Amino acid sequence: MDKTQLLRGFDEDWDVSKINKSDIIDILLNKHKFTKTLQNILKNEVNLNVIINNDNNGFIYKSINKKYEPMKNDEIMQQSMDKIYKHLQSFYEETITNNINNYDTKYFDTINKDINKGYTQYLYENTQFKNIANNAIAYFYKLIKNEAEKKYNDIMIEKYSY
Numbered sequence: 001m002d003k004t005q006l007l008r009g010f011d012e013d014w015d016v017s018k019i020n021k022s023d024i025i026d027i028l029l030n031k032h033k034f035t036k037t038l039q040n041i042l043k044n045e046v047n048l049n050v051i052i053n054n055d056n057n058g059f060i061y062k063s064i065n066k067k068y069e070p071m072k073n074d075e076i077m078q079q080s081m082d083k084i085y086k087h088l089q090s091f092y093e094e095t096i097t098n099n100i101n102n103y104d105t106k107y108f109d110t111i112n113k114d115i116n117k118g119y120t121q122y123l124y125e126n127t128q129f130k131n132i133a134n135n136a137i138a139y140f141y142k143l144i145k146n147e148a149e150k151k152y153n154d155i156m157i158e159k160y161s162y
Contacts, residue, residue, distance in 0.1 A: 014044075033118070048147050
């Protein structure tokens with residue numbers, strides 16, 4: 001069996017199919033939306049495609065060439081934040097569109113403004129905010145490091161076994 005099929009590449013969107021509607025509401029209502037999103041995303045083992053090291057470098061699995069490649073941790077954090085933001089926007093849109101619980105959409109508009117504000121602060125305005133966010137993202141990647149390394153080893157064993 002091709003083990004690479006059991007792993008989504010970091011160069012792709014994360015698989016959020018296992019995040020249910022109540023989890024999405026919990027994420028949107030949470031004060032720490034970005035880290036809560038990543039935490040939920042990393043519960044799905046197909047998304048364990050990042051290995052963060054203690055130095056300034058890590059490894060990401062890229063599906064385009066089906067191999068791990070080195071990447072600076074800062075770049076991993078930036079791309080992770082971009083992807084998290086994209087998923088938060090999608091969660092917001094899905095919640096507003098489907099609104100099966102008849103939530104007050106004005107409240108969710110405020111949540112969307114908070115999402116945009118946090119992302120803007122990360123990108124342009126606040127170095128302290130960016131450092132805190134990067135540390136939180138790194139923390140969650142380190143929590144799954146052993147599992148991500150196991151996936152890496154499984155792929156390497158399969159790739160180089162005869």
